[in-house]
Structure formats: C-alpha cells, structure tokens
Amino acid sequence: MAGSAASNVTDDAAAEAVVRLQAVTKRYRNGVLALGPFDLTVKRGEFVALVGPSGCGKSTALRLVAGLAEPSSGTVRIASRRARSGSGHAIGVVFQEPTLMPWASVRGNVGLPLKLSHVPRAEIEPRVMAVLAQVGLRDFAGAMPRELSGGMKMRAALARALVTDPDILLLDEPFAALDEITRFRLNNDLLMLWRELGKTVIFVTHSVYESVYLAQRVLVMTPRPGKIADEFGINAAEPRGEAFRMTADYAAHCRVVAEALARTADPTEGR
Numbered sequence: 001m002a003g004s005a006a007s008n009v010t011d012d013a014a015a016e017a018v019v020r021l022q023a024v025t026k027r028y029r030n031g032v033l034a035l036g037p038f039d040l041t042v043k044r045g046e047f048v049a050l051v052g053p054s055g056c057g058k059s060t061a062l063r064l065v066a067g068l069a070e071p072s073s074g075t076v077r078i079a080s081r082r083a084r085s086g087s088g089h090a091i092g093v094v095f096q097e098p099t100l101m102p103w104a105s106v107r108g109n110v111g112l113p114l115k116l117s118h119v120p121r122a123e124i125e126p127r128v129m130a131v132l133a134q135v136g137l138r139d140f141a142g143a144m145p146r147e148l149s150g151g152m153k154m155r156a157a158l159a160r161a162l163v164t165d166p167d168i169l170l171l172d173e174p175f176a177a178l179d180e181i182t183r184f185r186l187n188n189d190l191l192m193l194w195r196e197l198g199k200t201v202i203f204v205t206h207s208v209y210e211s212v213y214l215a216q217r218v219l220v221m222t223p224r225p226g227k228i229a230d231e232f233g234i235n236a237a238e239p240r241g242e243a244f245r246m247t248a249d250y251a252a253h254c255r256v257v258a259e260a261l262a263r264t265a266d267p268t269e270g271r
C-alpha cells in the first residue's frame, strides 16, 4: 500500500540529511526488541539499501521512517521540503505486496492518495496519467488489478507511491516475489526514475546482488535487535545498466557485502 507520513517532519530546511534516526530502539508490545540502538542518516537524493537476515528489523526501520510506527526511544527526524510547503507528501511507501484495491481500476488505485488529500478532481487525471507514463503503464489506466501481471501490479504500486510527488521513497522488498527477468527490468526502471526524479530512496532487500546493483550505499544489519553492522559505498560508473551486472567491479562489491552479511549472521565466522 502506498502511504504517507508527515507527523515526524521537521522544519530543518537546510538539512542535507533528509532522514536521521538517532539511537532508535523499537520494542513491540509482545516484548520483542526488534531494533536498536539504530542510527541512520540518509542525504537528500541518496539511494541507500538496507540488507540483513530475516527478522532483523528492516521493515521495522522503514515503518519508523514512514511514521507508521513510533520508536520506543531515540529520535526519528525527516526533513521534507514538500511537506513543509504543503505542496505534497514527505514520503511514499511501496511494500512487497502491491495491495491494490481489486474493485478499482489502475487509474482509481493510483489516484487514491490524491483523492484522500482532497486534490481537485480536474488535477487528478493528468497527474495520474503522468505518473503512469513514468512507470510504463500509460496504456493500462483502465485495467483492473486482476488483469495485470505481477510486475505490472508492482508498477502500479510504485505509481501510487509517486503520484503525490514525495521527497522520499521507501521500498520494502518490492520485487522479491517477481521472476528474475521482471525484477531486473524493474531494477533498471527504478534506477531511471531515481535519476530523473531525484528522490531520496531507502530500499530494503534480502538480496545482496540487488542491493549492490541499485544502491550508492549498502547498509548491512545485524540479526535482531537490528543495528547497522557495516556500510559500503558502491562507487560504480553511472548510469548503471545491465552491463554493470557482468563487471568484475560488481562481483567484487557483492562478495564484500555478502561476507559482511555472513559475519553478522555468525560473528565467529572469519575469525
């Protein structure tokens, strides 16, 4: 589901850091300490990937950034120009499940956040069509979700997250359920959108390969309670494309990140 959050938005116009989590912990009501202490700073326009073992708190971290959950301690700060000016939302979110309303067309699904924000009806159609063109779904505005492939559903979910023109895009394993060819294609389209739109992106994935392909910075988390164990800058030639997957540079980055992930899962490894 696409979401938006402005409750934790600060007024810090000049801040280069758009997302800043400091000493954040999250304990759920059942007593599970999911996260922390967790520190994360993401700069404007950065593409950051979070990788970590299953259950380490990646989704929890994203939900805290989105304002969909409150930290138990620590601070979550979001600096958003859009939310401050009232011209849009701070954050768009895409989850692994596209969660489209089955009874509404692609147009209806993508336009929903605008409708909920009381955007005038005359403005909604052109904005929906513009964002559908960006994600390659212009010809499917009238289609129902059941008529779409998995990749197309995800494109619609992406369009719904982008339609409010958020500063920050949060993606929680959005392509995990897709076949490899579709995933690779969506990876490339996401990179193109990121370059064109200049969004700040935080991308959660299980896949070391996907994280290295997409991100400028890969953060490796420890098992629960999740903390940042390691951080790697992926200094590849831009713009990245399929050829990058075949380079020795890509393989070397993947190896380093995979080793870090193995170390956090089993700290005795490599000793």
Ligand SMILES: Nc1ncnc2c1ncn2[C@@H]1O[C@H](COP(=O)(O)OP(=O)(O)OP(=O)(O)O)[C@@H](O)[C@H]1O
Residues within 6 Å of the ligand: 028, 029, 030, 032, 033, 034, 052, 053, 054, 055, 056, 057, 058, 059, 060, 061, 206, 224
């Ligand atoms: N609403 C909740 N109530 C109680 N415990 C929760 C809740 N949500 C998550 N947890 C627990 O918190 C821990 C972290 O969960 P989270 O979903 O953030 O991890 P994750 O790294 O995203 O996992 P995965 O990679 O498997 O999706 C897990 O042990 C999970 O069972």
